Amino acid sequence: MALDFPxxxxxxxxxxxxxIEGLLSLAGRFKRxxxxxxxxxxxxxxxxxxxxxxxITLFFETSTRTxxxxxxxxxxxxxxxxTFQKDASSVAKGESLEDTVRNLDAIGADALVVRHPAxxxxxxxxxxxxxxxxxxxxxxxxxPTQGLLDALSLRERWGTLEGKTVxxxxxxxxxxxARSNIHCLSKLGAHVRxxxxxxxxxxxxxxxxxxxxxxxxxxxxxxxxxxxxxxxNERIADARLPGARxxxxxxxxxxxxxxxxxxxxxxxxxxPVNRGVEMSSDVLDSPRSLVMDQVDSGVAVRMAVLAxxxxxxxxx
Amino acid sequence: xxxLDSGRVIDPANGIDGTRTVLIDGDRIREVREQPAxxxxxxxxxxxxxxxxxxxxxxVDLHVHLREPGEExxxxxxxxxxxxxxxxxxxLVAMPNTKPVCDSASVARFVAGRGRExxxxxxxxxxxxxxxxxxxxxxxxxxxxxxxxxxxTDDGRPVMSAGVMRRALEYARSICR
Numbered sequence: 001m002a003l004d005f006p007x008x009x010x011x012x013x014x015x016x017x018x019x020i021e022g023l024l025s026l027a028g029r030f031k032r033x034x035x036x037x038x039x040x041x042x043x044x045x046x047x048x049x050x051x052x053x054x055x056i057t058l059f060f061e062t063s064t065r066t067x068x069x070x071x072x073x074x075x076x077x078x079x080x081x082x083t084f085q086k087d088a089s090s091v092a093k094g095e096s097l098e099d100t101v102r103n104l105d106a107i108g109a110d111a112l113v114v115r116h117p118a119x120x121x122x123x124x125x126x127x128x129x130x131x132x133x134x135x136x137x138x139x140x141x142x143x144p145t146q147g148l149l150d151a152l153s154l155r156e157r158w159g160t161l162e163g164k165t166v167x168x169x170x171x172x173x174x175x176x177x178a179r180s181n182i183h184c185l186s187k188l189g190a191h192v193r194x195x196x197x198x199x200x201x202x203x204x205x206x207x208x209x210x211x212x213x214x215x216x217x218x219x220x221x222x223x224x225x226x227x228x229x230x231x232x233n234e235r236i237a238d239a240r241l242p243g244a245r246x247x248x249x250x251x252x253x254x255x256x257x258x259x260x261x262x263x264x265x266x267x268x269x270x271x272p273v274n275r276g277v278e279m280s281s282d283v284l285d286s287p288r289s290l291v292m293d294q295v296d297s298g299v300a301v302r303m304a305v306l307a308x309x310x311x312x313x314x315x316x
Numbered sequence: 317x318x319x320l321d322s323g324r325v326i327d328p329a330n331g332i333d334g335t336r337t338v339l340i341d342g343d344r345i346r347e348v349r350e351q352p353a354x355x356x357x358x359x360x361x362x363x364x365x366x367x368x369x370x371x372x373x374x375x376v377d378l379h380v381h382l383r384e385p386g387e388e389x390x391x392x393x394x395x396x397x398x399x400x401x402x403x404x405x406x407x408l409v410a411m412p413n414t415k416p417v418c419d420s421a422s423v424a425r426f427v428a429g430r431g432r433e434x435x436x437x438x439x440x441x442x443x444x445x446x447x448x449x450x451x452x453x454x455x456x457x458x459x460x461x462x463x464x465x466x467x468x469t470d471d472g473r474p475v476m477s478a479g480v481m482r483r484a485l486e487y488a489r490s491i492c493r
Contacts, residue, residue, distance in 0.1 A: 198490040199483050214490070239483040242447075242454040250458045250491060 005308040008126045008133040011142040012183040020187055023304050024152050026314065031152070031300035034076075046303070047078030049312040053110040058084040058101070059136065060091075060116045065271055065295055066136050066145070070113045073302035077312065079110075097121060098128045105129035111310055114138070119176075132309040140174050145305060146270050147180030149297040151188055153290050154225060156297075157266060162189035167219040168210075169251055170229030170278055171200045173240075177229060177270045182208045195219035196229075196251055199240040216251050220260040225290075227268040228253050228278040244277045254280035266290050317341050321353040323366025327373055338371060374406025382408075382439070384430065385423070386415025393427065394434035401436045408437050411471045412444040419444040419455040421463035428464050443468045445484050451475050454484055458491045 003022040012020070030046070037043040055074040059067050067083075074081045084104065086092070091100055101112060109131040114122045119139030126133040137143040155161055166185050172178045172194045182192050186209045194205060195213035206212060213219035220226055235241045248254070253267065261267075267279070267289045275281050284291060307314055318340040325336035325348060332348070339347040353363045377400065383391040393410070400408050410427050412418035418427060424441040431439020443460030447453045449470040457468055468488065475481045 196490075198486045236453060239446075239452065239454050239477075239480045240487070242456040242458075242487070246454075246456040246458045249456075249462075 003308060007309060008122075008135075009144050009305050009309055010122050010126060010133065010135045012144045012147050012180050012187070013142065015183075015187070017187050020148070020151070020184060023148060023301070023308060024155060026307065027148070027152050027297070027300040027304035028156065030076075030303045031156075031297060034296070034300060046076055049307055049314065050074065050077040050079035050110075050310055053079045053310055054082060054108050055079045055111045055113065055306065056082045056084055056104055056109045056131075057113040057136070058086070058104070058115070060086055060114075060121075061137070063115060063136070065298060066115065066143075067113075069295070069298040070134075070136060070145075070302050070306075073299050074111075074306055076299070076303055077306055079306070082109075098124065101125045101129050105131050111306060134305060134309060137176055139176065140179070141176055142180045142183075143176040143270075144180050144184075145298065145301055146177050147184035148305070149294055149301040150181055150227065150268060150270070151184050152297040152301055153268070153293050154185075154190075154266070155188070156293075157290070158224070160189070161185060164190045164224040165193060165222060166190050167193045167195060167213065167223040167226040168229065169195045169216065169219055169226060169253070171231055171235060172196050172205060172229070173200045173202045174232070174235070175229050177227075179208065181227065182210045186210065193219055193223065197241060197247070200235065216257055217260050220257070220265075223261060223265055225266040225268060226253065226261060227270070228273075229270065230272060231274055231278050244274065248277050252276075252278055252280065253283050255282055258283060264288075268294060270294070317346070317361040319353045319357055319361050319363045320366045320371050321363050323369045323371035325371045329373065336371070372404060375404050376407040376409075377405045378409045380408040380410055381413070382410045382427070384414065385426065393430040393439060394436070397431055397434045397436035397439055406437050407440065409440050409442050409466050412442050412469065413449060413471045413473065417444050417447075417449050418442065418465075419447050419449070419460070421456070421459045424460055424463035424465050440464065440466045442466060442471075445470045445475055446480065449473045451477060451480060454480075454487055457484075457488060461491060 005019055033044045057067055057070055071081050111132045113134045113136050114125050115136040116138050119141035121138050122133050122135040135144055168178050185192050192210040193213050194210050201212055231247055236243055241247055267283055269279055269291050273279055273284055320338040322335055322337055326333050336348050337352055382393045382396040384393045416423055418424055418441055427441040443465035444455045445468045447455050
């Protein structure tokens with residue numbers, strides 16, 4: 001594999017289109033292999049790729065999908081996986097992030113998968129350690145593997161993202177998913193539109209290369225896909241939103257509002273979904289929903305990220 | 317037909333301020349003219365002598381406390397709306413500082429409905445900016461707008477936090493398009 005790929009995956013903003021496309025091609029292969037294995041066909045054994053390597057996941061925030069997905073991906077490549085438990089660790093005694101990761105590095109980590117509430121924390125970790133650092137979501141900065149897995153699911157449906165329009169609807173201000181997707185999808189040639197209540201659209205977001213829709217209708221009209229983001233209760237406490245009901249009424253995706261979207265357009269959500277708020281159950285469970293496919297893509301993308309960052313030799 | 321004879325008609329929308337006679341047919345104004353009511357008209361129609369009096373379009377009062385629901389001992393929607401028309405006010409906006417506060421569609425619909433039942437002035441509810449007008453969390457403005465609220469205000473309990481007020485203005489912008 002002659003792909004030039006960085007040692008750390010901290011953000012998508014600085015990746016090039018060939019790097020993203022190379023990664024997605026590899027992830028696509030892994031995804032097809034996983035599908036064949038599920039179908040009972042002979043499994044391509046990838047457990048040799050990272051045999052003897054240590055992957056440590058450090059999550060300073062809760063997670064269902066990302067953490068289990070990284071751990072399954074690492075195990076599928078034969079790596080040894082260690083789950084760092086924040087509350088059972090010396091972090092609970094006040095050990096700093098830098099000291100913690102230096103120690104994990106000395107123990108023999110080859111990759112550290114980091115999720116942290118502070119934007120930039122994975123970069124700080126990358127400066128402190130010898131291991132590869134993979135950002136699993138930092139504050140409102142980026143969630144690179146989410147952007148990549150969304151791109152993979154869309155690319156498989158469409159063949160290419162060139163010329164497509166993707167609307168991202170919801171809390172753009174606090175969303176690392178939105179930022180990673182804006183970078184990733186636009187690098188792949190898609191046009192990204194963001195929309196949401198004005199309290200949740202940061203001023204200047206256009207500088208990232210997207211446009212801003214002022215209403216759900218404007219966001220959905222002519223879009224090829226729409227991605228709904230999770231609405232968090234904190235947004236109601238800090239007076240950015242009146243409540244889930246008002247949000248569902250103005251920006252929620254449901255059978256009524258989906259009339260504004262072209263018939264063949266796809267629906268995505270990074271999870272966890274507030275059913276009935278940003279997306280109704282009938283939309284989430286409909287055939288046009290890619291939500292479960294996104295999760296499937298997630299494992300394949302994380303396999304590819306680990307393989308590339310850890311310089312695994314993937315046979316053609 | 318009712319004829320308002322020779323009053324001072326003040327009607328800024330039509331640029332009129334002078335002595336005019338107004339002919340009303342049912343619920344429509346048929347004519348506004350300079351000529352006073354004729355003796356023949358006085359025989360056939362109900363003619364009100366308006367000389368030395370003012371004749372105005374129905375006034376709109378943007379800030380009215382009707383107290384209902386919650387404090388019917390002070391005022392009700394019916395008594396307030398009736399007093400309004402007696403004073404020339406045909407449309408009024410009811411402040412949301414009732415008990416409960418008008419921060420939801422159900423209270424707003426109740427106020428508008430009671431106004432219609434009373435049948436005097438047109439009663440339009442104003443919604444609250446924040447839940448319970450407590451100045452902390454935003455009220456469901458999109459829902460209030462849909463329920464017929466003309467505006468949002470916390471009235472005599474102004475929003476004390478500049479941060480919350482800023483969010484309220486930003487949020488209102490996105491639902492007013």
